[in-house]
Amino acid sequence: MRCGQSGRNAQDDCGRTRLEKHRYVRQRGTGASRIECGQLGVFREVFERVKKAVTRLFKGPETQLKKVPTVISKSRHGIDPRLVSFAARRTCELLQQRGYKAYIVGGAVRDLMLGVQPKDFDVATNATPEQVKRCQRRAYIIGRRFRLVHVVFGQEIIECSTFRALDADGVRKDADGRVISDNVFGEMWEDAARRDFTINALYYDPTSEEIYDYHNGFEDISARCLRMIGDPMERYREDPVRMMRAVRISAKLGFKMERATEKA
Template sequence: MQEKLPITTPAIISRSEHSISRANISEPALKVLYRLKKSGYQAHLVGGGVRDLLLGREPKDFDVATNATPEQVKACFGNARIIGRRFRLVHVRFGREIIEVATFRSLQFQQGEQSDEGMVLRDNEFGTIEEDALRRDFTVNALYYNISDFSVVDYSGGMADLEAGLLRLLGDPETRYREDPVRMLRAARFAAKLGFNIEASTEEPIPRLGHLLAEVPSARLYEEVLKLFIGGYAVSAFEKLRHYDLFARLFPQTEEALSHEDHEFPLTLVLKGLENTDKRLAQGKPVTPAFLFAVLLWEPLRLIAEELQAEGVPFYQALQEAGGLVIGRQVQRVAIPRRFSTPMREIWTLQARFHNTKGKRPLRLLAHPRFRAAYDFLLLRAEAGEADTELAAWWTRFQEQQGLDPKGGSKPAGSKRRRRRPRKKRSSI
């Protein structure tokens, strides 16, 4: 049973007392808010969007909370659909942007809606905004922007924690983590993203409750891993996860590999790979989950491949066999969709083919659709001191000799492209 939290009178921060401007809220989000209001329902922005606006950051997305049921929300919009069973929500689509609309949740759960460990299995009991505020995870995520008068509604002291740079769970931390163990990952993520400290009582249970993540579906943990490592703060998130013994719950094979040294040198490829991920995102470059997971799982794969090589298995075959073993074990904790696990294995196995620098083999490898990612991975290995730096340099020179830019895979800046002369039309007889 959900603990009973006292419902208090909220602090109302008027428009003149906060920094949120409608100019910084996306047009689709405003359309949803105004449509719900016009239909006679309460409508508030809530969660990370409000938090980020108050911090002067650009929100990644906007979530709406309302007293309208999912069916009533859907009836307001022709471009909406109800999703989820555990948490029924409405997605309102505007082109590529989706506004997520949730009905205020109740403080009470029905019998059978929680596991023996206290994890919430279903959450479709609807309530009031006061109850909904106390169901939120962190106080800084429990702030509501009211479209009716443009005020910010604060039931939990979130504004004070926001100003203090503090992450604090609403309610008893152990109970809240048992309701949803992913909140431990969210604590680490928000601390990394915002540079906030985690309040002492919120922080204390994390290392001893990490085992509860085993109850969370692997597909959901996959989504959480992407949020942790493809948000521009992967290095900080990695350090937080290891500090709270959570990384081992997500990547046990990698944690085991990182606990050892290789020839008295610490293993650094994971950290350098995450630094590279943050750098690419800061430069507006894309990052694929395939490359991210290839980095995160390389150390255990390499150790297994070395054992296989010691038994006489050729390098290429050793990488193939080790890749299958490592991925098979990993997906028991964190799912990896096949559309990413397949290119991961290609990135790994192509590392063996980089040693073939004679004859036509380099040209054939250059034409491989996964060459660019595999070459970047080779550079990363060389930078970490785990691959031959001269081999990496050879492949850089080879690309330049072929008229390619090793940094982007295209023609080098300033190179002239040959113009094709227009063909003369044959005269018809």
């Protein structure tokens, strides 16, 4: 029967006729556009292949998140303990005496490895801001978006932060992916993954004089390579200032940017 006829059999015949012809009909106003189903399937398959290829081309290098760090001994890293400020060392000691983990982190460790006296020191710990404050003689909790503790030793201020969680409901981002609030605490390996460059993700224990390395930052410093942790495009969206920081560090230290870090 024809499609225009009424009745159940006519509908069945009409349905079979459409399947046999393999046509997809989409009404647009008074007209109709017909696309062969077979051609549509081929188009979708080609589109998905091209999409995956483009994604692989422009996606930054995938980083395996290590939960167990490489421990680098004093004999390997060669840091001169005399370059470590008393305030940074004492901040770590007071936290460790209370059973907390505490390490010098960031650019200070990088500079120490290069034999340069750091201008300032940051400390990372698993103690909460309130616990840090109770462990120190003069300490002040600051910030709302990112809660930190300033530990005061005379004219020197040690900025102390709690390990940040990698992915959590409390980490708020705007429509562009920029982090606007982050007060969710996590493990040390998560904190390392949240940092910008591999050379800034080293944790130095001034008591044991060991470095804890999650992202091969020790090797990158030796090779004078500036490498972003994770997908550079995504990390730049989280904090656009990182682009300026990358240029500044590269120019200041004479480090060459890794390809994906530079192209993003």
